[in-house]
Amino acid sequence: MEQYLEILRRYWGYNEFRPLQPEIIMSIGQGRDTLGLMPTGGGKSLTFQVPALAKKGTCLVITPLIALMKDQVQNLRKRGILAAALYSGMTHDEINVALDNCILGECKFLYVSPERLSSEQFLVKLSQMEVSILVVDEAHCISQWGYDFRPSYMKIADIRTELPDVPVLALTATATPKVVDDIMSRLKFAKPNVFKKSFARKNIAYMVRKCENKETQMITILGKVSGSTLVYVRNRKRTREYAEFLLRNGISAAYFHAGLSTREKDAIQAAWTENKIRVIVCTNAFGMGIDKPDVRLVIHMDAPDSLEAYFQEAGRAGRDEKPAYAVFLWSEADKAKLRKTIANSYPPKEEILSVYNKLAYMYSIGVNSGAGTMMEFNMGEFCSAYKKSMLTTHYALNILTNAGYIDYQEEAEFSSRLIFIMQRHELYNVQMAYPELDVIIKVLLRSYTGLFMEYAVIDENIIAQRCNITRQEVYERLKELARMRVLLYNPQKRCSYIVWTVDREDDRYFHIPREVYDDRKSDAEDRVNSVIEYCERDDKCRSRLLLRYFGEKSSSSCGHCDVCLNKKLSLIHI
Numbered sequence: 001m002e003q004y005l006e007i008l009r010r011y012w013g014y015n016e017f018r019p020l021q022p023e024i025i026m027s028i029g030q031g032r033d034t035l036g037l038m039p040t041g042g043g044k045s046l047t048f049q050v051p052a053l054a055k056k057g058t059c060l061v062i063t064p065l066i067a068l069m070k071d072q073v074q075n076l077r078k079r080g081i082l083a084a085a086l087y088s089g090m091t092h093d094e095i096n097v098a099l100d101n102c103i104l105g106e107c108k109f110l111y112v113s114p115e116r117l118s119s120e121q122f123l124v125k126l127s128q129m130e131v132s133i134l135v136v137d138e139a140h141c142i143s144q145w146g147y148d149f150r151p152s153y154m155k156i157a158d159i160r161t162e163l164p165d166v167p168v169l170a171l172t173a174t175a176t177p178k179v180v181d182d183i184m185s186r187l188k189f190a191k192p193n194v195f196k197k198s199f200a201r202k203n204i205a206y207m208v209r210k211c212e213n214k215e216t217q218m219i220t221i222l223g224k225v226s227g228s229t230l231v232y233v234r235n236r237k238r239t240r241e242y243a244e245f246l247l248r249n250g251i252s253a254a255y256f257h258a259g260l261s262t263r264e265k266d267a268i269q270a271a272w273t274e275n276k277i278r279v280i281v282c283t284n285a286f287g288m289g290i291d292k293p294d295v296r297l298v299i300h301m302d303a304p305d306s307l308e309a310y311f312q313e314a315g316r317a318g319r320d321e322k323p324a325y326a327v328f329l330w331s332e333a334d335k336a337k338l339r340k341t342i343a344n345s346y347p348p349k350e351e352i353l354s355v356y357n358k359l360a361y362m363y364s365i366g367v368n369s370g371a372g373t374m375m376e377f378n379m380g381e382f383c384s385a386y387k388k389s390m391l392t393t394h395y396a397l398n399i400l401t402n403a404g405y406i407d408y409q410e411e412a413e414f415s416s417r418l419i420f421i422m423q424r425h426e427l428y429n430v431q432m433a434y435p436e437l438d439v440i441i442k443v444l445l446r447s448y449t450g451l452f453m454e455y456a457v458i459d460e461n462i463i464a465q466r467c468n469i470t471r472q473e474v475y476e477r478l479k480e481l482a483r484m485r486v487l488l489y490n491p492q493k494r495c496s497y498i499v500w501t502v503d504r505e506d507d508r509y510f511h512i513p514r515e516v517y518d519d520r521k522s523d524a525e526d527r528v529n530s531v532i533e534y535c536e537r538d539d540k541c542r543s544r545l546l547l548r549y550f551g552e553k554s555s556s557s558c559g560h561c562d563v564c565l566n567k568k569l570s571l572i573h574i
Helices: 002-012 021-029 046-053 066-078 092-103 114-118 120-126 151-162 177-186 214-224 236-248 262-273 307-314 332-345 349-362 379-386 390-402 424-433 435-447 460-467 471-483 518-536 542-549 562-573
Strands: 034-037 058-062 083-086 109-112 131-136 168-172 194-196 204-210 228-232 253-256 279-282 295-300 324-330 374-377 406-414 417-420 487-490 493-500
Touching: 002 021, 002 046, 021 034, 021 046, 021 194, 034 177, 046 058, 046 131, 046 168, 066 083, 066 109, 083 092, 092 109, 092 120, 109 114, 114 120, 114 151, 120 151, 131 151, 168 177, 204 518, 204 542, 204 562, 214 236, 214 295, 214 324, 236 253, 236 279, 253 262, 295 307, 307 518, 307 542, 324 518, 332 390, 332 518, 349 379, 349 390, 379 390, 390 406, 424 435, 435 460, 435 471, 460 471, 471 487, 518 542, 542 562
Parallel strands: 034 168, 034 194, 058 109, 058 131, 083 109, 131 168, 204 324, 228 279, 228 295, 253 279, 295 324
Antiparallel strands: 374 493, 406 493, 417 487
8 A cells, every 4th residue: 555655645745545545446456356436526536547557557548528538638647647548539640659659658548438449440559558457437337227328338348358357447426236236247347346435425415496487596596605506407408598598697607518519618618617607507418527626506407317417417516525505496397307208218119110211211221231331410301301200219319229220429529531632743733833722731741641542630720830820721721622622621520420330120120129128218217206206305315315326324314405404494493
């Protein structure tokens, strides 16, 4: 342990670990598969960063959060620790350099998304790499019973076969006993090994306010509780509507959802982090990986469909351990909406088959063919062409993805790409005739390799900097070069896409597995019922209800949730 304490002091300046950190560090340091359950803000990162620095090789960290990757890499580099991350938008050469540094032993931490694990480029390099620890962050995503199950996480188990002697550290802030067992099973733990910190957040006062006029109630609460605030809603339209409502009422606010560009997201997040904006109205796309300790208030305007999601989002409050509030605004209508959500999320199986076949018709995929085919997908065009509900289609595509027929990615961001189609000797004439285009052509050829052989991922901001022009001018000149048939240019864009992961099945053999549909639907119903019980019970401490859900018994009440405060008032009036 002394070696780990020395690393902690040297790189982070702390003299001691937080509760549970030493136990997890010792376990993974001894080479044992380990599952750590730590609440939001519990110091998860140190549980793998410290032992990894004590080992030879590179620590491979799998996480779905690009923002978190970048933040952790930046923080490690500030401490003099070499780290890298692989994410969308990087060039082929940039990825190769990062991977080669790991192979040479010059990089201690490599952060990757689960989708990266199936890349041939990554797998080839991985076989040459000495990996010290395999870390799976947000590990509940691998569980079929987790509230945020992601098919891409299933690839992690395959990676373990490539790294048979490497211990795995799975980390999550939210997991029921059922999910805990499933995580260890799917990650092929040698034997069960769980370290759990109490989920109790004693500084957070959990409140449920039953009301019909939620907007008025929100303004009232914001007037009583000062400081940084998150307001969670369930759809993108409402983020903007509520943000504008708050601004009209003199409260500094902005909205955030997955449909915003990366630049917009970064700007909003930075402004909020720097306290230039008080309130962020957001969907569940905001918050994971955001390390802002002084959030004083989290308000849920809409009901999430699981207590895991609620606990995760409410847990953004009070990470500095100072008093904070998590307020759930609840109405009778919310109960009906939650139950309707279940019905919408699991459309009839015949409708799922219909969506599957219509996709095949749209893209001319015949029976026993199509595996590996990737195409852009426009939800509006598809639903209009085949008279389908957008909501039903969305959930049908998710179920088809979970069943392994397709891989549906909603609004993925594709980086800008280009390839030269004009021969080098012809290109010289263009450079001579058009001096303003000559500059950008030279920068492209100096900055990227293989431009005459294959598409290269480019960054217009870097090109603009090197050409000493604006990004817009780069865009216009590249479009001009494309019109002149000098090159092919695909600007950065957001779009949905579908990959046929297997050949199209004949209707006779099409089958949605029970565990994908029936079992998950039943589990979703149980989760919704738990949310309803949490909101409607007024005889049991809110904190104790949450702890019970996560398999934790508590003998004492929190003393400051709405139920506990009402009991105190009742005693006073007796």
